[in-house]
Amino acid sequence: MLSVNREKIRQICLYTAGSLFAVILAFAITAIFLLLVGKDPIAVYGGIYQGAFGDSFSLSETLVAATPIMLCALGVAIAQWLGMMNVGVEGQLYLGAIGATFVALNCSSLPAWQLLPLMLLAAAICGGIWSFIPAVLRVTIGVSEVIVTLLMNYIALLLVEFLIHGSWEDPTNVSWPQTAAFPAAAELPHFFGTRVHLGIVFAIIIAIVFAILLPTTKIGFISRVIGSNPDAAQYAHYKVKRYQLWAMIISGAVAALAGFSQVSAIEGRLRSGLSPGYGYTGFLACWLARHNPIAIIIVSVLIGGLLSGADSHGDTGTDLIGMEIYTQ
Amino acid sequence: MVEKNSSVAPTTDFQNLSVQSRLASHQAGKQAVPSTDGSLRIHCERVTKKFGSVIANNDISCDIYTGGIHAFLGENGAGKSTLMKILAGYYQPDFGSLYINNHLVNFRSPTEARQFGIGMVHQQFTLVPSLTVLENVLLGHPATPLILNPKKQAATIGDKAARHGIDLDLYAPISRLNMAQRQKVEILKLLWRDARILILDEPTSQLAPFEAEEILQTMSHLANQGRIVILITHHIEELLKFASVITVLRQGRVIDNFYGSSVQAEELARLMIGELDSRVKRDEEPCPVERANRSIIFSERSIQTVKAQKDSFAVDTTEVSLITVTEHLELQNVHIRKSASHRALHDINLEIKAGEVHGIAAVAGSGQDELVAVLCGHLIPENGKLVLDGRQASWKILSDPSHSCAHVPAEPKKASLAGLTLWENLFLRNIHRKKYLAGPFIKKKEVIKMAEERLNTFDVRPRHKSALGGSLSGGNLQRLILAREFQKQASLMVAVNPTAGLDLAMSLRIREKIKQYVAGGRRSLLLISPDLDELLKTCDRISVMFAGRIVGTEDVSSLNAQSLGLLMGGNSLATVNDRLPMPVAQI
Numbered sequence: 001m002l003s004v005n006r007e008k009i010r011q012i013c014l015y016t017a018g019s020l021f022a023v024i025l026a027f028a029i030t031a032i033f034l035l036l037v038g039k040d041p042i043a044v045y046g047g048i049y050q051g052a053f054g055d056s057f058s059l060s061e062t063l064v065a066a067t068p069i070m071l072c073a074l075g076v077a078i079a080q081w082l083g084m085m086n087v088g089v090e091g092q093l094y095l096g097a098i099g100a101t102f103v104a105l106n107c108s109s110l111p112a113w114q115l116l117p118l119m120l121l122a123a124a125i126c127g128g129i130w131s132f133i134p135a136v137l138r139v140t141i142g143v144s145e146v147i148v149t150l151l152m153n154y155i156a157l158l159l160v161e162f163l164i165h166g167s168w169e170d171p172t173n174v175s176w177p178q179t180a181a182f183p184a185a186a187e188l189p190h191f192f193g194t195r196v197h198l199g200i201v202f203a204i205i206i207a208i209v210f211a212i213l214l215p216t217t218k219i220g221f222i223s224r225v226i227g228s229n230p231d232a233a234q235y236a237h238y239k240v241k242r243y244q245l246w247a248m249i250i251s252g253a254v255a256a257l258a259g260f261s262q263v264s265a266i267e268g269r270l271r272s273g274l275s276p277g278y279g280y281t282g283f284l285a286c287w288l289a290r291h292n293p294i295a296i297i298i299v300s301v302l303i304g305g306l307l308s309g310a311d312s313h314g315d316t317g318t319d320l321i322g323m324e325i326y327t328q
Numbered sequence: 329m330v331e332k333n334s335s336v337a338p339t340t341d342f343q344n345l346s347v348q349s350r351l352a353s354h355q356a357g358k359q360a361v362p363s364t365d366g367s368l369r370i371h372c373e374r375v376t377k378k379f380g381s382v383i384a385n386n387d388i389s390c391d392i393y394t395g396g397i398h399a400f401l402g403e404n405g406a407g408k409s410t411l412m413k414i415l416a417g418y419y420q421p422d423f424g425s426l427y428i429n430n431h432l433v434n435f436r437s438p439t440e441a442r443q444f445g446i447g448m449v450h451q452q453f454t455l456v457p458s459l460t461v462l463e464n465v466l467l468g469h470p471a472t473p474l475i476l477n478p479k480k481q482a483a484t485i486g487d488k489a490a491r492h493g494i495d496l497d498l499y500a501p502i503s504r505l506n507m508a509q510r511q512k513v514e515i516l517k518l519l520w521r522d523a524r525i526l527i528l529d530e531p532t533s534q535l536a537p538f539e540a541e542e543i544l545q546t547m548s549h550l551a552n553q554g555r556i557v558i559l560i561t562h563h564i565e566e567l568l569k570f571a572s573v574i575t576v577l578r579q580g581r582v583i584d585n586f587y588g589s590s591v592q593a594e595e596l597a598r599l600m601i602g603e604l605d606s607r608v609k610r611d612e613e614p615c616p617v618e619r620a621n622r623s624i625i626f627s628e629r630s631i632q633t634v635k636a637q638k639d640s641f642a643v644d645t646t647e648v649s650l651i652t653v654t655e656h657l658e659l660q661n662v663h664i665r666k667s668a669s670h671r672a673l674h675d676i677n678l679e680i681k682a683g684e685v686h687g688i689a690a691v692a693g694s695g696q697d698e699l700v701a702v703l704c705g706h707l708i709p710e711n712g713k714l715v716l717d718g719r720q721a722s723w724k725i726l727s728d729p730s731h732s733c734a735h736v737p738a739e740p741k742k743a744s745l746a747g748l749t750l751w752e753n754l755f756l757r758n759i760h761r762k763k764y765l766a767g768p769f770i771k772k773k774e775v776i777k778m779a780e781e782r783l784n785t786f787d788v789r790p791r792h793k794s795a796l797g798g799s800l801s802g803g804n805l806q807r808l809i810l811a812r813e814f815q816k817q818a819s820l821m822v823a824v825n826p827t828a829g830l831d832l833a834m835s836l837r838i839r840e841k842i843k844q845y846v847a848g849g850r851r852s853l854l855l856i857s858p859d860l861d862e863l864l865k866t867c868d869r870i871s872v873m874f875a876g877r878i879v880g881t882e883d884v885s886s887l888n889a890q891s892l893g894l895l896m897g898g899n900s901l902a903t904v905n906d907r908l909p910m911p912v913a914q915i
Contacts, residue, residue, distance in 0.1 A: 008794075217768045218759055224748065225756065231742035236756050237705060237729045 052309030060194035061312070064266065066304025067196075068093065068258040068275065070203040072282025073300055074210070075255030077291045079131075081214065081227045082247040088134065088149025089255035090279025091156030092127040096256025097263045098160060099126030101179060101270040104186040104263075105168060112185040119186060120260055127256020128249045130156065135248030139241040145248070153279070164272055178271035188265035199261030203300075206254060207293040223247065255279065281307075367394045368429060368524060368556050370415070375424035377410055384410040385421070386580035392558060396572025396588070397544070397551050399559040403600055403831040407580040408560045412527045415558075416448040417441030428525075442470075447523030449514040451530045457503040461496055461513050468517040489516055493549055507692045508539035515546065525556040532566060534858055536691045537893040544570040562600070562832070564593050576600055600832070656682055657703075657820055657852070662712030664698055670707065672876045673698050679881075680820065683849035685842060687867035687884070688856040689892050695876035696824075696856050697738065702726075703822050703854065704735045729760045733820040734813040738856075740805045746798030750788070751779035753797045754812050778815075786811035787834070802829040810838060814845070821845060824856045839866050860889050874898045 031041035052062050072089040079086035086092075099122035107115060134148035161177070168179040188198045214220040226233040226240050233240050258278060263270050285303055289295035370392040377385040385407045392398045400408040413419050415426065417435030426433050428444065435441040438448075455464050462482055466472045482498055489496060494512045502510060511531055518526055528547065532540035544559075548570055551557035561567055567574055568588060576583040576599045583599050659678040666672035673695050680686045690696045701707035705727030714721050725731050737743045745753050755775050758764055764775050783791050786807045790799060800808060806829050813821060823842070827835035843866065846853050857863055863870055864884055871881040872895035880901040894904045 216770060216772075218765055218770060219768065221752070221755065221759065221770060225745060228747045229742070229745050232745055232756065234706065235704075235735070235737060235743045236759075237727045237732055 048306065048309035050309070051312035052305030057194070058308065058312065060196045061308040062301060062305040063196045063200055064194075064304075065308045066300045067199040067203060068262055068278040069282045069285050069303055070207070070297060070300035071199065071258035071261070072255050072279045073285040073289065073296045074203060074206050074282075074293065075251045075253075075258075076283050076286035077289075077293060077296060078210070078254060079247050079251035080286065080291050082223050082244050083227045083230060084135070084138065084244055084248055084251075085146045086131060086134075086149050086248060086251045086255075087146055087283060088131060088152050088252070088279075089258075089282050090275060090277065091149070091153035092130045092252040092255035093259035093262070093275055093279050094156040094160050095126040095130040095252075096123035096259030097270050097274055098163065098259075099123040099256065100186075100260040100263050101163075101168065101182075104182040105180065108183040108186075110185065112187075115183075115185045116188065116264070119264060120257070123256045123260035124253035127252040127254075127259070129252070131248045131252025131255075132245070135245050138248075139245055160270065160274070161272060164270065168270065170269070176271075179269045181269050182264070186264055187268065188261060190265065195266065197261060197265035199257070199265060202257055202261070204297060207297050211293040255282070258282070367554065369393055370525065370556060371427040371430075372411070372415075373425050373427065375411065375414060375421045375426070377407075377414060377419060377421050383580050385414070388424070388577075388580070388582050390575055390582055390585065392556055393573070394551060394554050394556050397547055397557050397559050397567075397570055398573045398575070399561060399567040399571035399588075400575050400577060401561060401564065401567060401596060401600060402577035403562060406577040406600075408577050409529055410580075411577070412448065412529065412558065412560055415441070415525075416446050416527055442521065442523075445522065445524035446527070447518035447521060447525070448527040449511070449518065449529065449531060451533065453510055453514060455502045455510055455513060458501060460499050460501050461505070461516075462498040464502060464513055465517050465520050469521055485516070485520060488519055492519060492553075493546055494519075506539070507534045508536075508542055511535070511543050512546065515543075515550075519550075523555075525558070526550060527558045527560070529560045530562070531559070532561070532563060534692060536858070536896050537860060537889060538897055539691070540566060564596050564600075568593060568596075597832075656680070656715075656717055658713075658715040659702070660713040660715060662702065662709045664702070664707065664709050670698050670701070671695055673702070673709070674876045676712070676878055678871060678878060680852045680854060682819075682852050683846050684868040685846055685853045685855055685866055687863040687870040688854065688873055689860060689863055689870055689896055690856070690873035691896050692858075694873040694896075696873050698876070699873070700735070700738070700822055700824055700854075700856065703733060703820070705732050729757070732818070733822050734816040734818040736809055736813050736821070736823040736826045738824040740802070740809050743809055744797050744800075744805055746796065748797055750783060750791070750795050750797060750800075750808065751776045753808060754779045754782055754815075757812055757816055782811040782815055783808070786814075803831070803834075806830055807834070810841075814841065817851075819851050821851070821853045822856070823853060825858065826855070827857070827859070827862065835862075842866055860892050863892070864889065872896055880904075 027041075027045070034041045034044055051058050053059055072093060075089045075092065076086050100119040103115070103119045103122045107118060110118070130152060131149065134143075134145045134152065137143040137148055138145040164177050164179060170176060170178050170180045172180065190197050214224060222233070222238050223243060225236070226238060226243055230240055259274070262274060262278075267274060281303060282300075285299045286296060289299040372388055372390050372392075375385050375388045376383070388407070388411060400411070402408045410419065414421050417438040417440055420434070420436065426435075433444065435444070435446075456467070459467070460478075462478045462485060463476065465485055466476060466478060466481060486498055489498075494516055496505075496509060496512055496516070502513065505513070515526070515528075526547075531543055531547075535543065544566060547557050547559065551572075559567065559571060568591070571588040574586045574588055574591065574596065576586070576596060578600060586596075657680045659676055662673055662676040662678075664670065664673040671693065676695075676699065678686075678699070688696050688699070698707060702709055703726065705723070705725075708723045714723055714726070716725075726733070735743075743756075745756065755764065755770070758775070758778075764771050764778075780791075788800070788804050788807045788811065790804075797805070797808075806826070810826060813823075826842070827838050830838065839862065842853055842855065845851055855863065855867055864887065867884050869881060869883055870887055870892065872879045872892065874896060875898065879895050879898070882901075891904045894907065895901065899907075
């Protein structure tokens with residue numbers, strides 16, 4: 001027994017050492033680029049840290065940026081646990097936004113406690129439908145869900161453009177690509193006067209729920225078997241296709257929550273360019289966290305910190321820095 | 329499996345002067361004496377190889393010559409593959425050395441060994457199924473240029489093949505060849521590289537008897553032409569017929585060397601297994617098998633009964649639940665069309681009676697995989713009826729987890745979870761059992777208790793709680809799967825090659841377990857195995873399949889290895905009865 005523990009500890013040490021080395025290497029290479037551009041790397045890194053976690057405002061901005069990334073990453077993870085690669089979280093985010101917008105614009109007389117859950121439901125349904133389409137193609141005729149979800153991102157973007165310039169055009173500002181403002185009741189509550197909103201609570205709850213359900217329940221077990229060895233799942237007569245289908249639907253619904261929370265709490269309307277790539281960033285976060293729900297929370301916060309810290313640092317090279325440090 | 333016939337031994341071949349000169353000077357046929365006529369010779373000097381705490385080869389010294397097949401006999405884990413991998417350059421010995429023709433050699437990689445003319449054919453073929461024979465042979469050669477020009481080499485390769493009695497269509501894709509032909513392609517690859525030392529690791533384990541004969545004939549022929557041919561095997565009858573020298577290994581040591589014609593099967597088997605006491609001392613925990621009053625069947629000539637003692641595979645009667653007790657399962661007129669993923673089945677009529685062990689004997693690719701898929705609910709036939717206990721049933725019942733049959737699969741990797749723990753592997757087929765669930769949650773303690781008991785009974789190692797499925801060796805994985813499927817207590821068990829990768833002692837325990845499974849008359853078992861010996865000794869009736877049809881179903885008392893072999897090769901029952909005299913009843 002002892003030898004097993006020793007082996008495990010050895011593996012954990014090796015893995016941590018490897019990751020640490022990768023991070024240091026990433027910082028070092030970026031430092032070289034910064035020097036070439038004539039900036040002081042330490043100052044830049046310090047500035048990013050300040051902007052990310054330095055004071056309570058920075059922290060709140062970090063969490064605001066982290067929330068949609070977290071939700072999208074969880075969406076990717078849910079599908080990936082059953083072996084489906086959902087690259088369409090960006091599109092599902094937009095579909096969630098569309099669903100929420102529809103309810104907000106058409107049921108504006110409802111009180112918040114009715115309006116918000118309705119918006120959430122609409123968002124989840126729209127996102128679920130958007131991911132259902134590639135899922136059904138995959139389980140029935142074996143079409144690659146990677147390609148279909150990816151392409152449907154573009155369709156989602158165009159759908160948003162269509163609605164914004166068409167029937168949902170803002171009557172008070174026709175030339176601007178956005179919808180009318182939502183009623184006050186359609187705004188998700190915020191915490192302590194900051195921009196941090198209920199969305200992050202959704203994300204953390206979802207992460208914890210799955211982190212508990214996967215190892216301890218029968219459904220979780222079946223899901224893990226399907227993800228780990230679909231042949232074995234087939235051999236044991238599990239309903240693999242049905243599980244994969246539902247995994248994709250839930251994945252889309254969770255990503256849609258990101259869209260819902262963005263239009264509700266941050267934007268207050270649906271506009272073009274709602275998401276600066278939260279979906280793709282979320283996909284990255286999921287893989288960096290190796291699809292582990294708790295790790296996803298941590299990684300999303302770190303990436304959110306990077307984005308908001310670089311943003312507030314206001315330097316031209318910040319995008320470059322962002323990319324460099326990603327590549328660990 | 330193969331009839332012992334000493335007149336076919338290579339010692340009568342007059343090209344074999346080296347063997348005869350050895351024969352002339354040996355005493356009582358027990359020791360191999362070094363030759364002096366300058367032919368190719370390998371000498372292992374005190375070779376030792378350890379893997380962690382396991383000593384795979386322990387102080388092995390032996391000599392290998394040309395002029396006949398040199399066979400290395402031993403159970404799984406005896407060290408034969410390790411020794412050969414050292415010779416072929418895959419491993420370096422921790423102690424000891426290798427001499428070829430009195431030159432000390434030290435191969436640091438298989439490439440170096442290859443340059444020396446050593447070639448090895450492994451148990452798993454290294455062929456590309458979508459390419460042709462010609463392309464596969466060319467790919468194996470280091471001198472093949474970057475841009476292949478098969479037509480140039482085709483003639484030369486064809487020549488070489490013909491000279492050694494290998495009859496193959498060079499332009500056939502590997503996927504269309506049967507196992508014996510693929511084996512020949514592997515050998516041809518070695519010949520094309522001008523290999524002078526050929527090592528074949530268990531070449532006949534997947535072959536029907538007539539296919540095995542072909543391969544061994546080819547190997548004899550090659551050995552007689554001045555090459556060294558080494559055969560690793562655990563099939564005693566084969567090597568008695570074809571090997572000129574036999575080295576028995578056990579637990580990493582050389583036990584003895586013999587001439588092929590001068591030793592009996594029982595003696596070899598006894599030496600192969602050795603004293604069960606010493607094996608038990610090596611284990612951490614004692615093997616729960618009664619050792620007294622137990623002797624073993626080896627050949628048709630020596631018939632001794634196996635008396636399994638008080639069996640410690642306790643049957644947990646509380647586990648029997650929710651399973652349709654089927655007295656009698658019948659498949660009537662089952663047809664399956666050929667498709668991209670499976671072969672066709674034509675008009676299958678199979679009846680599995682309660683309380684019987686029903687065997688299926690077939691060459692690889694005869695449709696037995698599709699038959700298994702149908703019985704286990706993975707494939708639904710286009711036509712045909714499923715009749716359970718005299719009443720027609722829907723095919724869907726076979727894929728219902730609580731009613732489906734127990735299935736020991738052909739490919740254990742596809743029925744086990746490498747990334748999950750052992751207890752989770754055992755839980756795989758138990759998820760519908762209420763005793764392991766508390767609402768939607770898994771009762772982990774209960775499952776682990778069951779797992780520990782099962783792993784213990786079937787002697788799976790390593791056994792600690794957090795061990796992953798992927799850490800099990802082939803034999804242990806097989807035991808885990810057997811443990812899981814036997815526990816299911818289903819009324820039908822479909823076992824495909826259940827003793828693959830297991831040593832002799834465990835194989836016999838499993839055969840006994842199979843017989844016990846059906847004793848009592850309420851359950852039945854379908855046994856599919858390439859080992860005809862196993863089929864003849866364990867089954868009550870055997871059906872033979874060929875090309876997607878069932879060629880015949882006979883009581884085992886009216887069958888023997890030859891008739892089975894003929895049926896598996898596609899002959900009809902009438903032809904078989906004409907060709908062979910009435911077989912002697914087997915006990």
